[in-house]
Amino acid sequence: xxxxxxxxxxxxxxxxxxxxxxxxxxxxxxxxxxxxxxxxxxxxxxxxxxxxxxxxxxxxxxxxxxxxxxxxxxxxxxxxxxxxx
Amino acid sequence: xxxxxxxxxxxxxxxxxxxxxxxxxxxxxxxxxxxxxxxxxxxxxxxxxxxxxxxxxxxxxxxxxxxxxxxxxxxxxxxxxxxxxxxxxxxxxxxxxxxxxxxxxxxxxxxxxxxxxxxxxxxxxxxxxxxxxxxxxxxxxxxxxxxxxxxxxxxxxxxxxxxxxxxxxxxxxxxxxxxxxxxxxxxxxxxxxxxxxxxxxxxxxxxxxxxxxxxxxxxxxxxxxxxxxxxxxxxxxxxxxxxxxxxxxxxxxxxxxxxxxxxxxxxxxxxxxxxxxxxxxxxxxxxxxxxxxxxxxxxxxxx
Numbered sequence: 490x491x492x493x494x495x496x497x498x499x500x501x502x503x504x505x506x507x508x509x510x511x512x513x514x515x516x517x518x519x520x521x522x523x524x525x526x527x528x529x530x531x532x533x534x535x536x537x538x539x540x541x542x543x544x545x546x547x548x549x550x551x552x553x554x555x556x557x558x559x560x561x562x563x564x565x566x567x568x569x570x571x572x573x574x
Numbered sequence: 575x576x577x578x579x580x581x582x583x584x585x586x587x588x589x590x591x592x593x594x595x596x597x598x599x600x601x602x603x604x605x606x607x608x609x610x611x612x613x614x615x616x617x618x619x620x621x622x623x624x625x626x627x628x629x630x631x632x633x634x635x636x637x638x639x640x641x642x643x644x645x646x647x648x649x650x651x652x653x654x655x656x657x658x659x660x661x662x663x664x665x666x667x668x669x670x671x672x673x674x675x676x677x678x679x680x681x682x683x684x685x686x687x688x689x690x691x692x693x694x695x696x697x698x699x700x701x702x703x704x705x706x707x708x709x710x711x712x713x714x715x716x717x718x719x720x721x722x723x724x725x726x727x728x729x730x731x732x733x734x735x736x737x738x739x740x741x742x743x744x745x746x747x748x749x750x751x752x753x754x755x756x757x758x759x760x761x762x763x764x765x766x767x768x769x770x771x772x773x774x775x776x777x778x779x780x781x782x783x784x785x786x787x788x789x790x791x792x793x794x795x796x797x798x799x800x801x802x803x804x805x806x807x808x809x810x811x812x813x814x815x816x817x818x819x820x821x822x823x824x825x826x827x828x829x830x831x832x833x834x835x836x837x838x839x840x841x842x843x844x845x846x847x848x849x850x851x852x853x854x855x856x857x858x859x860x861x862x863x864x865x866x867x868x869x870x871x872x873x874x875x876x877x
Contacts, residue, residue, distance in 0.1 A: 525734070
């Protein structure tokens with residue numbers, strides 16, 4: 490199970506906009522409000538894949554608005570992978 | 575050449591501090607457009623029109639660029655006008671087309687690129703003024719029959735702004751344009767916009783990041799919806815078309831011309847910058863084809 494804290498830690502490491510925003514990140518934080526562009530987010534999803542050994546659908550990045558959305562997508566992927574083992 | 579030097583804020587024309595400018599700062603603009611006029615002349619069309627052409631069968635790059643300029647001039651109802659403003663005038667091809675082909679009395683061009691401004695000055699185009707000036711600083715009391723802006727608004731909201739600030743940035747531009755025009759006056763805009771294919775593979779994502787960090791730092795292209803929202807209660811959209819395949823073809827032409835002139839390019843700007851531009855022009859053609867970016871030509875009417 491991937492936690493929000495793990496994701497926000499990776500975001501702080503990988504996304505300059507997040508470091509510069511300097512606000513407390515929560516499940517409800519919207520990427521747009523952090524100044525994270527759709528391109529930054531797509532690239533971050535790749536980092537997430539590498540970090541946690543996931544394979545995410547590149548198209549679903551478009552539907553991700555908040556950190557909570559991303560956490561759910563990541564965990565859905567973990568669950569799918571476990572189901573098909 | 576008129577300039578608007580000095581610190582942002584108080585000037586003779588603007589005694590009150592202006593709105594904070596949310597666009598790419600002048601150094602970021604110069605980083606790209608001041609590289610070398612001779613370098614751009616190696617691969618752009620003969621009039622250095624650095625924006626998407628409009629292609630019909632049988633067109634050369636030159637005729638397709640003229641077709642694009644005419645489309646926007648006619649859309650803006652600038653034919654035969656007294657005064658037209660060109661925001662982001664580049665190397666002056668629209669200024670020339672307005673005055674020499676379409677009977678415009680006075681065409682005023684704004685750019686943040688010193689190299690471009692110097693180039694246009696040297697052309698000594700009758701009826702044309704070029705100003706090294708941000709549109710934010712252009713006097714509000716000026717009146718124009720039409721405003722045209724081609725490939726500039728991509729720089730009016732810098733990279734990483736939250737959505738609300740991006741819309742505020744565009745809204746400031748529309749507010750200024752509205753003040754420069756009379757009711758019924760038109761604004762013709764051509765701009766890259768975000769495409770609606772979100773399926774970006776890693777290689778494409780890397781290329782897009784390269785372009786946005788190295789080639790066009792500090793800029794982020796608008797969404798069509800952001801432009802429409804930002805223009806509400808100021809302008810009515812009159813017509814709009816999205817032509818990504820036209821830009822794929824334009825970029826492909828540029829890429830091939832640059833490749834053919836690589837030795838001269840390296841002599842002018844070095845191997846590293848030449849390689850950057852080859853990579854960017856080659857990659858971007860594919861981004862348009864895959865609909866990650868669009869090319870919006872949109873005409874607005876001041877209400």
